[in-house]
Amino acid sequence: MMLIPCPWCGPRNQIEFTYGGDATVQRPDIDAPDTAWFRYVYLRDNPRGPHDELWLHSAGCRTWFKVRRDTRTHDILASALIDEALPAGAP
Amino acid sequence: MRYSIFSLIRQAASHHQHWPLAWRSPPPKKHYDTVIIGGGGHGLATAYYLAKEHGMTNIAVLEKGWLGGGNTGRNTTIVRSNYHLEPNAHFYEFSLKLWERLSQELNFNVMYSARGVLNLVHSPADLDAAMRRGNAMRLNGIDAKFMSRDEIAAWIPNLDCSPAARFPILGGLLQPRGGTVRHDAVAWGYARAADALGVDIIQQCEVTGIRIDGGAVTGVDTTQGAIATSKIGIAVAGHSGHVAAMAGITLPIESHVLQAMVSEPVKPILDTVVTSGAVHFYVSQSDKGELVMGGDLDFYNSYAQRGNLPIVEHVVAACLALFPSFGRLRLLRTWGGIMDMTMDGSPIIGKLPVAGLYMTGGWCYGGFKATPASGFLHAHTIAHDAPHPLNAAFTLERFAQGRMIDEKGAGPYAWAH
16 A cells, blocks of 8 residues: 655545646647647656656545656655656666 | 467377477676666567567667566456547557457467457447447448347346346447457567567666756666667556656656456356446456456556555446346456556557657556557657657647647546546
8 A cells, every 4th residue: 555645735545646647748839849738648668666656536626746766666765846846866 | 489279299109298498587787778777568569569660670678577577467458449539549459450460460369359348338328438439430441230138138137237237238339350469478578579589688787866967868777787879678567657757757647556356267157348327337357257346546656566445346346237147156366457547548659758758658548458559659759759740749848838648538547548
C-alpha cells in the first residue's frame, strides 16, 4: 500500500488518488511543428528509477500535485505543489 | 529425442532417470548472425521461426534471468482473438490458429484447451458493443456467438445471473475457440524446438549495451562479454523502453504493473473463461484446480513486478459480485508482471530507426495470446528486413503518422488501455 503525501492534506492512502502520468512533459507552443507535438503526446522517458509524476487527490482536496516516486520500489521520495519544483537532483 | 508414447514407455523402463535435457546451455560465441534479446515466449518463438521458416540457425537468445521467468510465467494463460479492429483481428486470429496446432508443431504438449472465452454484458450499451464486435469478428472469419442470460445461467451455474445481482447479466459474447494454454510449456516447447534447430539459448546473460556504427547495429555488450551481430531482435516487453534506450530510441510506451492471483485449488467448478469489462475482472480454473483471476492495472508507472492491495481487493470484490459461492475460498498467491503499455493499446512489431534493429513489444495486457504470431512475424521482419502483411500496421512510426490502432478508443494515455 502506498502512502501518498498530498502537499495540502498530508499523507493519505493511495485509494484517495488518481494518477496523472509523467510530470516532466512540456506542452509545446500552439504553432510548434508536428514533431514537437508528437513527442509531447506520445513519447515518454519511462525511467526505471525515480519518476516525477502527477497525482490528483480526487477523493480529498482535489489538488493536482507532483510526486517523485521510484518505479522499481514504489518508494515515494518527495512531493510538491503543481507550481513548485521537486527537489533538485535525480532525475 | 522425439516425445511420444513410445519414448515415455522406454524411459519408464529405466525409472525416468535418463531423459535427455530439453535444450543445451552453451557458452556464447563471439559472433551470431542474429541476436534475440529476451528468453520469454516471444524471443524463443522468434528464434524458432527464424530457424524453421527462414533457415537462419546461427542465432543466440540472450536471457537475463531464466527462460519464461518474466511475463511468460506471470500471465493468466488466456488465448483468444475476439478483437474488433482489422489489424488486431487478423493478427490475433493468425495467432489462435498457430495455438491450435502448436503442440504438434513443437512436439511438446502446451495443453491448449478450447474452453471458450465469455465476455459478459451488463447493460444495453455493453450489449450494443458486444453485438458490434461479434459481427465484426464474424465478418473477419472469427468465431463469435451471442449467448442469452438463460443460456449462460444453464451453462455456468455458479455465476449469479439473477436480476438481483449487483451488476445484472443481460447476456454474453462467446468465442468458443478461445481458451487457455499452459504458459510455462510455451517457453519450454519453443526453447526445445529452437535448440534442436541449432539456436543457442544463453541464460543469466543480461544485455548492457547495444553497439551501433554508422547507423547500423554491430553487436551487444552483455554480462558474459561482447557479442558481434548485424541483426538484433528485442523481445523484452515490460522493459522495451529500457533496452531501446540503449540504442538511443525513446518509445511511446510506459511500463505499468498488472497483478494476477489464484485461489487455493479446488475440484472442477468452472469450465470456461469468464470476463466482465463492467467490473474489470476475469477468471478461469487452472488444470491444478486454482481459480486464476485478474483485473485492472495498478495505474501508475512501475517496474516492481508487484502491485498494491487496493487492486487485489477490487478483483476479489468483482469475483464475489459475479460468483458469490467463491466467497469461502482463500487466496493462495498474488503476483505482478510489468506491461509495456503503448499509447494506443496495440503492440509494436517491426523495424526500429537503426539498421538491423527490430522489436516485438508494447503488448499491454495481451502478450501471451500473441506469442506464436509475434514470434512468427518478428522472425519474418528480421529475415526480410521488411514486415509481413499481418504486422505491417504495427509499426513504431504509426504514432507520428496518426495511424493509431486504438481498440478501446481511450486516447494517448498508456494506462487507460
